[in-house]
Amino acid sequence: KIGFMYKKKVTKIQYKMIEPFGPSIMQGKIPDVVFKEFENCINEVLEKKQDNHGEALAGRIDDEWFIDEGYFRFSILGPFLDNIVSKYAANMTARAASNGMIGKLEVDLDGSIKTGINTTRVSGWVNSMRSGEYNPIHYHPGCNITTVFFFDDVDEEFIDDIIAPIQTNSFAYGKDVHKKGTTDDGVLTIFYNSNHYYEHGQWSIRPKRGDFLVFPAWLSHGVYPFISKKRRRTASVNYIVESSDQNLSFGLR
Numbered sequence: 001k002i003g004f005m006y007k008k009k010v011t012k013i014q015y016k017m018i019e020p021f022g023p024s025i026m027q028g029k030i031p032d033v034v035f036k037e038f039e040n041c042i043n044e045v046l047e048k049k050q051d052n053h054g055e056a057l058a059g060r061i062d063d064e065w066f067i068d069e070g071y072f073r074f075s076i077l078g079p080f081l082d083n084i085v086s087k088y089a090a091n092m093t094a095r096a097a098s099n100g101m102i103g104k105l106e107v108d109l110d111g112s113i114k115t116g117i118n119t120t121r122v123s124g125w126v127n128s129m130r131s132g133e134y135n136p137i138h139y140h141p142g143c144n145i146t147t148v149f150f151f152d153d154v155d156e157e158f159i160d161d162i163i164a165p166i167q168t169n170s171f172a173y174g175k176d177v178h179k180k181g182t183t184d185d186g187v188l189t190i191f192y193n194s195n196h197y198y199e200h201g202q203w204s205i206r207p208k209r210g211d212f213l214v215f216p217a218w219l220s221h222g223v224y225p226f227i228s229k230k231r232r233r234t235a236s237v238n239y240i241v242e243s244s245d246q247n248l249s250f251g252l253r
Contacts, residue, residue, distance in 0.1 A: 002083065005079070006079045007076075011031050011080070013080070015027065015028030021199065021201065021203065023215065023219060025213060025214070026214035027205070027211070028211070030149060031080070034080045038077055038149060038235070041071045041075075042126040042235050045126050049063075053065055053125040058135060060133055063128035064125060065128075066124070067124040071124075072121060072237075078121075081237055082121070085214060085239045088145065089117045089119070093243070117242075118242045118244070119145075119239050119240075122240055123143075123237070124236065124238070126233065126234070126235045127233070127234050127236070129231065129232040131226065133225060135222050136222055137220050137221065139219065140238050144239070145217055145239040145241045145250060145251075146215065146217040147237045147239070148212065148213045148236050149212045149234060149235045150207040150210070150233075152230065153208050154181070154186040154207045155181040155206070156179060158226075158228050159183075159228055161180070162178060162179075162185060163183070163225060163226070185226040186224060186232055187207075187224055188223050189222060190203050190204075190205075190220070191220040191221065217238060
């Protein structure tokens with residue numbers, strides 16, 4: 001767990017660092033107090049529909065709206081976002097040091113890394129996907145770290161029908177193996193490279209309400225289409241992360 005201070009209260013964040021391939025991914029749960037504020041934010045943005053962000057994004061999605069910085073700066077959302085991105089960068093720094101990729105790091109008594117990590121929020125937006133829409137494989141330019149936040153479960157109750165069910169049932173491993181909520185419909189997949197012996201080139205997550213991810217913005221990723229009466233709501237926020245150590249870089253932007 002990690003924690004951050006807001007209005008004299010400490011909020012704990014549950015997360016883990018996973019390594020399905022080369023770069024690490026932070027996977028965690030949005031704290032309840034943050035989730036409530038975040039969901040109110042995206043619902044308000046979706047209701048107002050003031051700043052269409054679709055022309056700047058890759059998605060084949062009608063409802064893609066820019067989130068004004070004020071939502072982050074004047075609420076618990078800003079400290080939460082800054083904290084998870086800084087912690088992700090610190091973990092990546094420690095990993096690089098442990099593998100001899102950078103020089104020995106100085107640490108404080110509490111074990112935190114002394115190397116200065118500066119985070120700058122670049123942009124944020126909300127996607128509200130409806131049945132048949134999808135997000136083609138893309139990456140995020142103009143930044144080096146990105147985040148994704150999930151506000152809906154994509155499970156058997158969310159999915160009304162499997163795309164191409166007849167073809168799905170013809171797969172060699174048997175009829176009715178795949179049920180609603182078990183296929184890639186509506187799933188987010190992150191791509192690193194092609195699959196090789198003893199390594200994976202991609203990693204997928206089935207969205208669960210309250211989950212979040214942090215990963216390098218240059219990693220290609222996409223969302224498969226789905227059939228549902230419900231909306232699949234997510235938010236993304238891009239960051240530029242820099243270090244005071246000239247030998248440490250978090251990637252070009």
